[in-house]
Each structure stands twice: as C-alpha cells, then as structure tokens.
Amino acid sequence: MQIAVTAIRVGNILEYNNALWRVMKTQHVTPGKGVACMQVEMRNIETGNKTNKRFNSTERIERVILSQREMQYLYADGDDHHFMDTETYDQITLSTDMLDNALPYLLPEAMVTVEFHEERPLNVQLPQAVTLEVVECDAAIKGQTATSSYKPGKLETGAAIMVPPYLEAGTKVRVNTESGEYMERA
Structure with missing residues (x-):
C-alpha cells in the first residue's frame, strides 16, 4: 500500500530497496529554504542494519500490510520470548532485539497484538x-x-x-x- 512519507509512524514496516525495514524514529524537517522532508531512521528486519534516509515530503513509499493476531505473552527464556495465540493455542518465539520497544512494559500474561507478514512475526504492538x-x-x-x-x-x-x-x-x-x-x- 503506497502512503505519503509524512504518514510514516514509528513501528511501521516499509518496503524499501526490495527489503523490509522497521521504522525506529521519524522527524519532519522544514528547512528555512527548500522543500520539507521526512528524516526516517530504519532497521532492516533481515540483517538488523540501521540506516537514516531523508525522503522529500512529496514522495510516496510502500507500507507493508501486516496481518494481526491477538496473543498472550507467556515467559522469557534467555533472549527468547514466548507468545501464545489465544484462539489456536499455537506458540511462537521472538528474540529480544525484535521486542526492544515493548520489553520495558511486558509482564507474563499480558495481551499484545503480534503482526505477521506472510506467516512470519515481525512486530509486537502494545496497548496505548x-x-x-x-x-x-x-x-x-x-x-x-x-x-x-x-x-x-x-x-x-x-x-x-x-x-x-x-x-x-x-x-x-x-x-x-x-x-x-x-x-x-x-
């Protein structure tokens, strides 16, 4: 789904240069002269590499549509964190680096929304x-x-x-x- 770069939010998954990127930080920059732009810090989901990209505010970018499932956080086992689908009772394991923004607020039995792209877990959304x-x-x-x-x-x-x-x-x-x-x- 194509979106305007000004609609990019932290946690969004973008497709850029044939790779999936998770948005870590965004900043809308309006210089005194010239065109406004969006400064986006992204992390590659596959490799973990970070990059900063500056997009012109009139550009559009591909936002990946993710399927969402309500899951319950079960427990941590070293660097692995276990979640259970409350409908099918299937369990998945996510690594600590995938949960860096969510970990300070996760307790066992907490309900979260896990986002999947083609049956692969990519992101965990906490309640507000x-x-x-x-x-x-x-x-x-x-x-x-x-x-x-x-x-x-x-x-x-x-x-x-x-x-x-x-x-x-x-x-x-x-x-x-x-x-x-x-x-x-x-």
Whole structure:
C-alpha cells in the first residue's frame, strides 16, 4: 500500500530497496529554504542494519500490510520470548532485539497484538497504556508538592520512569507505552 512519507509512524514496516525495514524514529524537517522532508531512521528486519534516509515530503513509499493476531505473552527464556495465540493455542518465539520497544512494559500474561507478514512475526504492538507497579522511588521531600518536579522511579519490569513526588513504592500507575511517561494512578 503506497502512503505519503509524512504518514510514516514509528513501528511501521516499509518496503524499501526490495527489503523490509522497521521504522525506529521519524522527524519532519522544514528547512528555512527548500522543500520539507521526512528524516526516517530504519532497521532492516533481515540483517538488523540501521540506516537514516531523508525522503522529500512529496514522495510516496510502500507500507507493508501486516496481518494481526491477538496473543498472550507467556515467559522469557534467555533472549527468547514466548507468545501464545489465544484462539489456536499455537506458540511462537521472538528474540529480544525484535521486542526492544515493548520489553520495558511486558509482564507474563499480558495481551499484545503480534503482526505477521506472510506467516512470519515481525512486530509486537502494545496497548496505548499499561498498568504497572512502582517498586522503587525516592522518598517525598516536604514542600516539594508545590512544584511540578518529578522524581525517578522503577517499575516492576525494571524500566525507569519519572513519577510525581507524592507517589510511593507499591503504587500501581498507568504508563504510556509510546513515550514511557507516567499518566496517572491506577
């Protein structure tokens, strides 16, 4: 499916130079002179090589259509992560490098959407927000609640997060999976 390069989003799978590429970062650049462009950082799915490509904003690129299946995350076994299709009970194994954006928010029994291209798993999509427990954070300092400062915390998955000063360890919070930011108490 041809899309405008301005519609490229992080996580999209693109077909470029007869290879499949996963979009890692995007930036819309508008210089003072000249034509606007889209700066895209991509990783080759086959080889793992990264490249930065600058597309003219009027160009179009082929976005790969993927089939999606709802799956449950089961467990990690070294660098392998096991998922189960909730309808057929088929299990698949994905490597850690394929899940680099999803790992900080994955707990066993979590439901995710796995995208397939010709029966080959390529991508894992998380829900927009997940509920996780804060296991560590600094103590609140009296009088600090008047400011909008945040303090460092650690989630049960091991991911670092900035939380409001009034939160304590053991509190369940909702986390935005795209930005990794604290949203609210759960």
